[in-house]
Amino acid sequence: MKAITQYKYGSPADVLELQDINRPEIKDDQVLVEVRAAGTHIGDWLVISGLPYLIRLMGFGILKPKNRVPGMEMAGVVKAVGADVTEFKEGDEVFGWGKGAFAEYAAVSEDALVLMPQNASFEQAAALPISGFTALQAIRDKAEVQQGQKVLVIGASGGVGTYAVQIAKSYGAEVTGVSSTRNVELVRSIGADHVIDYTKEEIAENGQHYDAIIDTAGNRSLSQLRRALTPRGRLVIVGGTGGRWFMGVGRSIRAQMLSPFISQSLGTFISKTTKEDLVVLKELVESGKVTPVIDRTYALSDGAEAVSKVGERHSQGKLVITM
Ligand SMILES: NC(=O)c1ccc[n+]([C@@H]2O[C@H](COP(=O)([O-])OP(=O)(O)OC[C@H]3O[C@@H](n4cnc5c(N)ncnc54)[C@H](OP(=O)(O)O)[C@@H]3O)[C@@H](O)[C@H]2O)c1
Incomplete structure (x- = not known):
């Protein structure tokens, strides 16, 4: 599959590459999501650049990043489910948070996913979680x-x-x-x-x-x-x-x-990722009270450009990468 990868800390333009790598293996409690869109946010920029240094002490890797594929929020289609997954089946359209969202496939815990809001596009749903x-x-x-x-x-x-x-x-x-x-x-x-x-x-x-x-x-x-x-x-x-x-x-x-x-x-405070709040966000969108604002979408191959723009801190809403 195609994925944005990162092997060292630095500016997104210098350290992010588009590569062909193996699809992630799913564990029993995970879902293989065919990612259609991944949201970006300042947290991606921090983890990719390794700044502030404090972030490296928070479990992301001291000298180099622990996660090869960045990206923390996504929306897509369920491609396969682990043996213990009960809530989702192949073909369901889902959104949520997890590791490795800047890729064509991501292995995501069942507990970090919810069915997409009925009135949202993949881009809008991917822009919601974090x-x-x-x-x-x-x-x-x-x-x-x-x-x-x-x-x-x-x-x-x-x-x-x-x-x-x-x-x-x-x-x-x-x-x-x-x-x-x-x-x-x-x-x-x-x-x-x-x-x-x-x-x-x-x-x-x-x-x-x-x-x-x-x-x-x-x-x-x-x-x-x-x-x-x-x-x-x-x-x-x-x-x-x-x-x-x-x-x-x-x-x-x-x-x-x-x-x-x-x-x-x-x-x-540091925000918490919870399934309950993912449901609340879905309901806010479905009731029309919240509509995600998308500044721009980028192709996966332009992922570094998206993260660089996020780092400028003048986005108009969210920047989203589409697969
Ligand atoms: N605590 C947590 O758990 C948590 C979670 C996520 C994010 N964050 C933090 O929240 C902050 C915002 O994140 P974000 O994703 O919303 O960033 P963002 O999309 O880059 O938005 C930053 C906004 O700040 C505005 N801005 C810049 N300078 C300003 C000024 N002098 N006065 C008023 N507004 C100004 C910009 O508007 P203009 O273009 O109009 O200037 C822009 O809309 C970041 O510091 C991030 O680290 C914290």
Whole structure:
């Protein structure tokens, strides 16, 4: 099968190649998925580049990557099932998360797959899992967004942000998105009630306060973010920027340390991959409350270009590789 492979850390253009390799063998609890589309996200760029160095200590390989084929989210068609698999059969259209998604076939645990949303294309379904989990868990579990609350999504046009805006709206919030000028209309089109163009105006400048702030852009100071929160508001730090070692982790640590001593709640989190939440995302799409935003699709042979673009951190929604 054709697959994008990686044998060392470095820039996607330097270390990713398109190769012919054997199809993965499935274990008894796994499904062989004929991948039709694979989502990309900043996590792919981090694992491919090996930066920040902290990521290498998180089990991805110290000197070189452990996984030969990158890619963590996909949608496709079941080609074969392991002996213990009960939920799926050959021909089912599924989506989910797993290793080695940038390939024509991937071996994926039954527990990491769900039948595709009935109204979604392979590209849309592949764009859902990782960014969708992050947005859902940020809004529902960390910010605990309630009907009528004011929510600010910073980085509203990105992979996580486009889901966060739509999911916050589905919880009945009044949503303000923050983006650059070229993305103002996109952010409005996915349901944001207000948009702040950060090239013209900064948050907290207009005197507006929010019950929850979801920060995916990661480049504002804690004090600036706190000034835009209500006295009991919740800040959820989703992403950080800067530094080859820790990439903005210092700000997250400071937020967690300060939080117990103030009335505002400041926190961060690492999203969890769960089948229950994959079902929630599927239902949000089927109910029309969430529509994945696809910036661009790339052929598998152009996978390195897709991951390089993700690393620039100005995607308009998600970049998807199609097989
Ligand atoms: N905690 C977790 O478990 C978890 C999981 C997934 C991702 N993340 C993190 O979440 C962050 C976002 O990921 P993503 O996939 O959404 O990235 P992305 O698709 O690259 O989106 C980043 C967005 O940030 C916006 N942006 C850039 N500079 C900005 C600024 N100064 N002010 C406001 N917005 C700005 C960009 O919009 P413009 O083009 O309009 O500037 C872009 O839409 C990353 O740091 C990633 O590591 C964390």
